[in-house]
Amino acid sequence: MSRRSSSSREVLLGLLTIEPMTGYDLGQLIRTSVGHFWRESYGQIYPNLKTLAADGLVTAKTEHQKGKPDRRVYSITDKGREQLGKWLAVEPQPEIPRNELLLKLFFAARVSPEIPIGYLERMVEKERALLRQFRQAEREIAGNRQYPDAPYWRMTARFGQLELEAHLHWAQETLAELRSLAEKEKTGERKGKHHAGK
């Protein structure tokens, strides 16, 4: 048990409190449930399940199937649940994620405004579609009263929605500004072309 900062093992523990699952199931579920703020690759999931088992936080049993490969079904142990509780009590440290879009925009004066306009337009497209299915999903979860996890799941979904809305708002505002910038460049082409081609 060395010092580990990341939470790759804890997602697995957390999802195993819902029901026993295989590594493959966990991969699927991660994509569909927490996928908009947390990803794991199988190259991470399988080895982590092994170390979790070695530490006694989960147990595994193999189920044979005909026609399909064997399943290694993992269950969380009491020790695992305890560990999860401890992890939950530790205040999450806010980190600043890298944003390549903003980085390119920051240096965009070196190229034609058409370039950032291009990728903002495509971004708006994608985000609009995403927002639609987000709102759809929210309506579906909204029905789930009774289940004790439901309110928390709704909160995380709501976060995604609000953030998306903010991004969209910004993108549209920014597009308008970029277009007027492009306009000015075309009309006032007298001197100061500061950016190099290509």
Added chain:
Amino acid sequence: MSRRSSSSREVLLGLLTIEPMTGYDLGQLIRTSVGHFWRESYGQIYPNLKTLAADGLVTAKTEHQKGKPDRRVYSITDKGREQLGKWLAVEPQPEIPRNELLLKLFFAARVSPEIPIGYLERMVEKERALLRQFRQAEREIAGNRQYPDAPYWRMTARFGQLELEAHLHWAQETLAELRSLAEKEKTGERKGKHHAGK
């Protein structure tokens, strides 16, 4: 020149278009200019400057100073500017950053609501302070007409501001919901305590 996905070298190139600088200067500038969406450690900056010089994208000269250590001052070359232009033209791929706060919230039904309440409260505090200095900074940049980079820098700052506002809004909304959840738990303490202690 192998396939590299990250943009750690390009930040350096980009900032060197402003003026020649040392690795140390670059570190400082990264923190103060793009720090709210991009970070670099010196363990990354110094080796990258070396490879950039080896590839002919920057040149270096050493300046001696008395009392202080020598400075290695890097300047971008034409080849470097060209490279930067190429990189800027490539559409940035949106990635989903991991969010540990949301992950813990997703599993928060396993602990007392007091726990997420605690860290959301502290988050609101911090973000309020951040927002104040963000708005401050924006007013200062707003004066900078004439400089060709200024509009782009404002756009990235604006992004940070809008996103922060969205986070704050969400945090307050969520706090209210968590508090009513905690209320319900205290009054209706009949059976179903589903979460384990500590």
Added chain:
DNA sequence: GGGTGCATGTAATGGGTTACATGATTCT
């Protein structure tokens, strides 16, 4: 016949942070 889904795993590779080493000066 070929793609997709189920299912588990390992190895190579790459990207990045942290800690360490060094050392004079200036501020508190």
Added chain:
DNA sequence: AGAATCATGTAACCCATTACATGCACCC
């Protein structure tokens, strides 16, 4: 006296993605 700033660099480590390997069943 001690901390912070300027300044450069390396080594250890860790986390994570991607590619590869395997193989049956089902659908088009």
